[in-house]
Amino acid sequence: MNNNVAEKYSRIVSARRSRLTICIVALSLVILFLALPSRTTPVAAASTLSEPVTMTVSYQVVGEQLVMQADGSVKSFRNGVYTGAFDPPNFIFTQGGTQQSIQLAVSPFGAHPVQVDSGTTWSVDANPLLHAVDNLNGTVQWYSSQQLTGTASETTIIFIYTPQYYLTTSTDGDGGSVSPASGWYDAWTVVPITANADSSYMFQSWTGTNDGSYTGTDNPSSVTMNGPVTQQATFAFVIPENALLLIPFAIIIVVVLKRRKSRQSTP
Numbered sequence: 001m002n003n004n005v006a007e008k009y010s011r012i013v014s015a016r017r018s019r020l021t022i023c024i025v026a027l028s029l030v031i032l033f034l035a036l037p038s039r040t041t042p043v044a045a046a047s048t049l050s051e052p053v054t055m056t057v058s059y060q061v062v063g064e065q066l067v068m069q070a071d072g073s074v075k076s077f078r079n080g081v082y083t084g085a086f087d088p089p090n091f092i093f094t095q096g097g098t099q100q101s102i103q104l105a106v107s108p109f110g111a112h113p114v115q116v117d118s119g120t121t122w123s124v125d126a127n128p129l130l131h132a133v134d135n136l137n138g139t140v141q142w143y144s145s146q147q148l149t150g151t152a153s154e155t156t157i158i159f160i161y162t163p164q165y166y167l168t169t170s171t172d173g174d175g176g177s178v179s180p181a182s183g184w185y186d187a188w189t190v191v192p193i194t195a196n197a198d199s200s201y202m203f204q205s206w207t208g209t210n211d212g213s214y215t216g217t218d219n220p221s222s223v224t225m226n227g228p229v230t231q232q233a234t235f236a237f238v239i240p241e242n243a244l245l246l247i248p249f250a251i252i253i254v255v256v257l258k259r260r261k262s263r264q265s266t267p
Contacts, residue, residue, distance in 0.1 A: 050117040050118040050119050050120060051117075051118050052095070052115040052116060052117060052118065053115075053116055053117075053118045053152055053153055053154045054113050054114070054115060054116075054154055055093070055113075055114050055116050055122070055152060055153075055154070055155055055156075055157065056111050056112065056113045056114070056155070056156040056157070057091050057104055057111065057112055057114060057124075057156075057157050057158075057159070058104055058105050058106065058107035058108075058110060058111040058112065058157075058158050058159070059088065059089050059104045059105075059106065059107060059124075059158065059159040059160070059161065060106070060107050060158060060159075060160050060161070061076065061142060061160075061161045061162075061163060062160065062161065062162045062163065063078060063162075063163065063187060063188065064076045064077070064078055064083065064163065065077045065078070066106045068105070068106060068109075068110075069085075073085055073086065073087055073088075074086055074087070074088055074106065084140075086128060086129055087103065087128065088103040088104050088105070088106070088128065089103070089104045089124050089125040089128040089142075089159060089161075090102070090103060090104075090124065090125050090128075091103075091104050091112070091114070091122065091123075091124050092122060092123045092124070093114060093116045093117075093120070093122040093152065094116065094117045094120035094121070094122075094152070095114075095115055095116060095117060096117070097117065102114065104124070104159065107158045111156075116152040117152060118152055118153065119151060119152060120151070120152050121149065121150070121151060121152070122149065122150060122151075122152055123148060123149040123150075124148050124149075124159055125148075126144070126148050127141045127142055127143065128142050128161070129141050129142050138166070139165060139166040139168075139228035140163065140164070140165055140166070140227075140228065141163075141164050141166075141184065142161035142162065142163060142164070143161060143162050143163075143164045143184070143186075144159055144160060144161045144162070145162075146159060146160065162186050162187070163186070163187040164184045164185060164186055164187060164225075165184070165185060165187055165225045165226075165227055165228045165229065166182070166183070166184055166185075166228050166229075167180070167182060167183060167184075167185055167191060167223065167225065167228075167229050167230075167231070168182045168228075168229070168230045168231070169181065169182050169193065169230075169231050169232075169233075170182075170230075170231075170232050170233075171195075171232065171233050171234070171235065172207070172232050172233065172234040172235075173234075173235070174198075174201075174235070175197060175198055175201035175234075175235025175236070175237070176195055176196050176197040176198050176201055176203065176233065176235045177195075177196050177198075178193065178194065178195050178196070178231070178233045179193070179194050179196065180193070185225045186225065187225055187226070188224065188225060188226065189224070189225050190222050190223070190224050190225075191222060191223050191224075191225060192220055192221075192222045193206070193214070193220060193221055193222060193223060193231055194219065194220040195219050195220075195233035195235070197235050198235070200237060200238055200239075200240060201235040201236065201237055201238060202235065202236055202238045203217075203219050203233065203234075203235055204217070204234045204235055204236045205217050205233075205234050206218075206219070206221060206231060206232070206233055206234075207231075207232045207234065208223065208229065208230065208231050208232075209229070209230045210226075210227050210228055210229050210230060211226040211227050211229075212224035212225055212226035212227060212229055213229045213230065213231060214231065
Protein backbone atom coordinates (compact mmCIF):
# COMPACT_ATOMS: atom_id res chain seq x y z
CA MET A 1 0.00 0.00 0.00
CA ASN A 2 2.79 2.35 0.85
CA ASN A 3 4.32 1.70 -2.55
CA ASN A 4 1.10 2.70 -4.26
CA VAL A 5 0.91 5.96 -2.35
CA ALA A 6 4.50 6.80 -3.17
CA GLU A 7 4.01 6.07 -6.83
CA LYS A 8 0.87 8.20 -6.97
CA TYR A 9 2.62 11.07 -5.20
CA SER A 10 5.52 10.84 -7.68
CA ARG A 11 3.16 11.07 -10.64
CA ILE A 12 1.48 14.18 -9.16
CA VAL A 13 4.82 15.93 -8.59
CA SER A 14 5.97 15.08 -12.12
CA ALA A 15 2.76 16.47 -13.69
CA ARG A 16 3.06 19.68 -11.72
CA ARG A 17 6.69 20.08 -12.80
CA SER A 18 5.69 19.57 -16.46
CA ARG A 19 2.96 22.25 -16.23
CA LEU A 20 5.38 24.64 -14.52
CA THR A 21 7.98 24.06 -17.24
CA ILE A 22 5.39 24.74 -19.95
CA CYS A 23 4.35 27.99 -18.23
CA ILE A 24 7.97 29.13 -17.90
CA VAL A 25 8.68 28.39 -21.58
CA ALA A 26 5.49 30.22 -22.69
CA LEU A 27 6.31 33.21 -20.51
CA SER A 28 9.84 33.30 -21.94
CA LEU A 29 8.49 33.25 -25.49
CA VAL A 30 6.14 36.17 -24.71
CA ILE A 31 8.98 38.20 -23.19
CA LEU A 32 11.22 37.42 -26.17
CA PHE A 33 8.48 38.45 -28.63
CA LEU A 34 7.89 41.75 -26.86
CA ALA A 35 11.63 42.47 -26.83
CA LEU A 36 11.99 42.05 -30.61
CA PRO A 37 12.23 45.36 -32.65
CA SER A 38 9.12 46.45 -34.53
CA ARG A 39 9.06 45.51 -38.19
CA THR A 40 6.33 47.94 -39.32
CA THR A 41 6.75 49.17 -42.88
CA PRO A 42 7.78 52.87 -42.93
CA VAL A 43 5.37 55.25 -44.71
CA ALA A 44 7.03 57.60 -47.17
CA ALA A 45 6.61 61.27 -46.28
CA ALA A 46 4.34 63.15 -48.66
CA SER A 47 6.17 65.59 -50.90
CA THR A 48 5.43 69.28 -50.18
CA LEU A 49 6.56 70.44 -53.63
CA SER A 50 4.00 71.13 -56.33
CA GLU A 51 4.24 69.58 -59.75
CA PRO A 52 5.91 72.03 -62.18
CA VAL A 53 4.01 73.65 -65.05
CA THR A 54 5.45 75.51 -68.03
CA MET A 55 4.69 79.22 -68.39
CA THR A 56 5.97 80.91 -71.56
CA VAL A 57 6.32 84.63 -70.90
CA SER A 58 7.52 87.67 -72.90
CA TYR A 59 6.62 91.35 -73.37
CA GLN A 60 5.98 94.11 -75.91
CA VAL A 61 5.81 97.91 -75.72
CA VAL A 62 3.24 99.60 -77.95
CA GLY A 63 4.77 101.85 -80.59
CA GLU A 64 8.37 101.12 -79.58
CA GLN A 65 11.02 99.12 -81.39
CA LEU A 66 13.04 97.36 -78.70
CA VAL A 67 16.60 96.16 -79.26
CA MET A 68 18.25 93.85 -76.72
CA GLN A 69 21.83 94.78 -75.80
CA ALA A 70 24.69 92.43 -74.91
CA ASP A 71 24.48 93.40 -71.22
CA GLY A 72 20.79 92.47 -71.07
CA SER A 73 19.45 96.03 -71.16
CA VAL A 74 17.08 97.24 -73.87
CA LYS A 75 17.26 100.31 -76.10
CA SER A 76 14.01 101.67 -77.47
CA PHE A 77 13.43 103.51 -80.73
CA ARG A 78 10.37 105.28 -82.15
CA ASN A 79 10.30 105.83 -85.89
CA GLY A 80 14.04 105.23 -85.89
CA VAL A 81 14.68 107.84 -83.17
CA TYR A 82 16.34 106.66 -79.96
CA THR A 83 14.05 107.19 -76.95
CA GLY A 84 15.94 105.58 -74.07
CA ALA A 85 17.60 102.54 -72.51
CA PHE A 86 15.74 100.46 -69.96
CA ASP A 87 15.92 97.15 -68.11
CA PRO A 88 13.31 94.57 -69.17
CA PRO A 89 10.40 93.74 -66.83
CA ASN A 90 11.12 91.21 -64.07
CA PHE A 91 9.02 88.02 -63.87
CA ILE A 92 8.90 86.66 -60.31
CA PHE A 93 7.85 83.04 -59.71
CA THR A 94 8.40 79.97 -57.50
CA GLN A 95 10.47 77.01 -58.70
CA GLY A 96 11.25 74.02 -56.48
CA GLY A 97 9.82 75.85 -53.50
CA THR A 98 12.21 78.79 -53.95
CA GLN A 99 11.33 82.23 -55.29
CA GLN A 100 13.09 83.07 -58.56
CA SER A 101 13.25 86.12 -60.85
CA ILE A 102 14.11 86.50 -64.54
CA GLN A 103 14.06 89.38 -67.02
CA LEU A 104 11.52 88.93 -69.79
CA ALA A 105 12.53 88.69 -73.44
CA VAL A 106 11.00 90.86 -76.15
CA SER A 107 8.19 89.23 -78.13
CA PRO A 108 8.19 87.90 -80.83
CA PHE A 109 12.00 87.60 -80.92
CA GLY A 110 12.25 85.68 -77.68
CA ALA A 111 10.17 84.05 -75.00
CA HIS A 112 11.09 82.30 -71.76
CA PRO A 113 9.59 78.84 -71.10
CA VAL A 114 9.72 78.81 -67.30
CA GLN A 115 9.14 75.85 -65.00
CA VAL A 116 6.88 77.12 -62.21
CA ASP A 117 5.46 75.24 -59.23
CA SER A 118 1.79 74.61 -59.99
CA GLY A 119 -0.66 76.64 -57.91
CA THR A 120 1.96 79.14 -56.70
CA THR A 121 1.74 82.90 -57.25
CA TRP A 122 3.65 84.75 -59.97
CA SER A 123 3.97 88.49 -60.67
CA VAL A 124 5.56 90.89 -63.15
CA ASP A 125 6.70 94.52 -62.82
CA ALA A 126 3.78 96.98 -63.05
CA ASN A 127 6.11 99.77 -64.20
CA PRO A 128 9.52 98.55 -65.42
CA LEU A 129 10.70 102.16 -65.74
CA LEU A 130 10.18 102.99 -62.07
CA HIS A 131 13.89 102.79 -61.29
CA ALA A 132 15.27 103.33 -64.81
CA VAL A 133 17.93 105.92 -65.48
CA ASP A 134 16.04 107.28 -68.49
CA ASN A 135 12.65 107.78 -66.82
CA LEU A 136 12.89 111.59 -67.29
CA ASN A 137 12.69 112.32 -63.57
CA GLY A 138 9.64 110.14 -63.15
CA THR A 139 7.60 111.67 -65.99
CA VAL A 140 7.58 108.56 -68.21
CA GLN A 141 6.31 105.08 -67.38
CA TRP A 142 5.12 101.84 -68.97
CA TYR A 143 1.55 100.92 -68.11
CA SER A 144 -0.29 97.64 -68.64
CA SER A 145 -4.02 97.03 -68.20
CA GLN A 146 -3.40 93.27 -67.98
CA GLN A 147 -3.45 91.17 -64.83
CA LEU A 148 0.11 91.44 -63.51
CA THR A 149 -0.14 88.72 -60.87
CA GLY A 150 -1.77 85.30 -60.86
CA THR A 151 -1.64 81.58 -60.09
CA ALA A 152 0.76 79.37 -62.05
CA SER A 153 -0.69 77.10 -64.75
CA GLU A 154 0.24 75.90 -68.24
CA THR A 155 -0.06 79.08 -70.30
CA THR A 156 1.59 81.57 -72.65
CA ILE A 157 1.45 85.27 -71.75
CA ILE A 158 2.68 88.34 -73.65
CA PHE A 159 2.67 91.32 -71.31
CA ILE A 160 1.84 94.41 -73.36
CA TYR A 161 2.92 97.79 -72.00
CA THR A 162 1.90 101.25 -73.23
CA PRO A 163 4.31 104.18 -72.78
CA GLN A 164 2.77 107.02 -70.81
CA TYR A 165 3.93 110.59 -70.20
CA TYR A 166 3.03 112.93 -67.39
CA LEU A 167 1.03 116.09 -68.11
CA THR A 168 1.58 118.87 -65.55
CA THR A 169 -1.04 121.65 -65.50
CA SER A 170 -1.01 124.75 -63.30
CA THR A 171 -1.88 128.46 -63.11
CA ASP A 172 0.45 131.44 -62.88
CA GLY A 173 -0.91 132.96 -59.67
CA ASP A 174 -4.58 133.57 -58.89
CA GLY A 175 -7.43 134.12 -61.28
CA GLY A 176 -8.76 130.72 -62.25
CA SER A 177 -8.20 127.02 -62.70
CA VAL A 178 -7.24 124.58 -65.46
CA SER A 179 -8.50 121.20 -66.57
CA PRO A 180 -7.60 118.44 -66.71
CA ALA A 181 -5.61 118.04 -63.52
CA SER A 182 -2.05 116.79 -63.75
CA GLY A 183 -1.82 113.08 -64.58
CA TRP A 184 -0.61 110.25 -66.82
CA TYR A 185 -1.63 109.95 -70.49
CA ASP A 186 -0.81 107.42 -73.19
CA ALA A 187 2.04 108.48 -75.46
CA TRP A 188 1.08 110.37 -78.65
CA THR A 189 -2.51 110.99 -77.58
CA VAL A 190 -4.12 114.42 -77.96
CA VAL A 191 -5.34 115.90 -74.66
CA PRO A 192 -7.77 118.89 -74.60
CA ILE A 193 -6.89 121.64 -72.11
CA THR A 194 -9.18 124.36 -70.79
CA ALA A 195 -8.58 127.44 -68.65
CA ASN A 196 -11.48 128.56 -66.43
CA ALA A 197 -11.34 132.18 -65.23
CA ASP A 198 -12.74 133.27 -61.87
CA SER A 199 -15.06 136.23 -61.45
CA SER A 200 -13.24 139.55 -62.12
CA TYR A 201 -10.54 137.72 -64.11
CA MET A 202 -10.08 136.78 -67.74
CA PHE A 203 -7.91 134.17 -69.41
CA GLN A 204 -4.79 135.70 -70.92
CA SER A 205 -2.53 132.95 -72.34
CA TRP A 206 -1.04 129.47 -72.18
CA THR A 207 2.66 128.79 -71.69
CA GLY A 208 3.82 125.30 -72.60
CA THR A 209 7.14 123.47 -72.39
CA ASN A 210 8.47 120.35 -74.18
CA ASP A 211 7.51 118.76 -77.47
CA GLY A 212 3.75 118.68 -78.07
CA SER A 213 2.91 121.51 -75.67
CA TYR A 214 0.97 124.68 -76.60
CA THR A 215 1.86 128.35 -76.17
CA GLY A 216 -0.72 130.94 -77.22
CA THR A 217 -4.09 132.51 -76.47
CA ASP A 218 -6.50 129.86 -77.77
CA ASN A 219 -8.85 128.56 -75.10
CA PRO A 220 -9.74 125.74 -75.07
CA SER A 221 -6.70 124.23 -76.77
CA SER A 222 -4.91 120.87 -76.83
CA VAL A 223 -1.51 119.24 -76.39
CA THR A 224 0.01 116.12 -77.95
CA MET A 225 1.81 113.77 -75.56
CA ASN A 226 5.02 113.29 -77.54
CA GLY A 227 6.79 113.40 -74.19
CA PRO A 228 6.27 114.93 -70.74
CA VAL A 229 4.33 118.20 -71.13
CA THR A 230 3.93 121.20 -68.81
CA GLN A 231 1.10 123.69 -69.34
CA GLN A 232 0.54 126.90 -67.36
CA ALA A 233 -2.40 129.28 -67.70
CA THR A 234 -2.17 133.02 -66.94
CA PHE A 235 -5.18 135.16 -65.96
CA ALA A 236 -5.56 138.98 -65.85
CA PHE A 237 -7.65 141.03 -63.45
CA VAL A 238 -10.62 142.78 -65.05
CA ILE A 239 -12.41 145.83 -63.58
CA PRO A 240 -16.11 145.00 -63.18
CA GLU A 241 -18.53 146.80 -65.54
CA ASN A 242 -20.44 148.28 -62.62
CA ALA A 243 -17.23 149.85 -61.42
CA LEU A 244 -16.70 151.49 -64.81
CA LEU A 245 -20.06 153.27 -64.54
CA LEU A 246 -18.91 154.85 -61.28
CA ILE A 247 -15.71 156.30 -62.73
CA PRO A 248 -17.29 159.59 -64.05
CA PHE A 249 -18.95 160.21 -60.68
CA ALA A 250 -15.69 159.54 -58.91
CA ILE A 251 -13.90 162.06 -61.17
CA ILE A 252 -16.53 164.70 -60.46
CA ILE A 253 -16.25 164.13 -56.73
CA VAL A 254 -12.45 164.41 -56.87
CA VAL A 255 -12.68 167.70 -58.87
CA VAL A 256 -15.23 169.18 -56.47
CA LEU A 257 -13.15 168.28 -53.44
CA LYS A 258 -10.02 169.81 -54.98
CA ARG A 259 -11.84 173.10 -55.76
CA ARG A 260 -13.28 173.29 -52.28
CA LYS A 261 -9.88 172.73 -50.77
CA SER A 262 -8.41 175.40 -53.06
CA ARG A 263 -11.03 177.97 -51.97
CA GLN A 264 -10.45 177.21 -48.34
CA SER A 265 -6.73 177.83 -48.71
CA THR A 266 -7.22 181.16 -50.52
CA PRO A 267 -6.87 184.22 -48.11
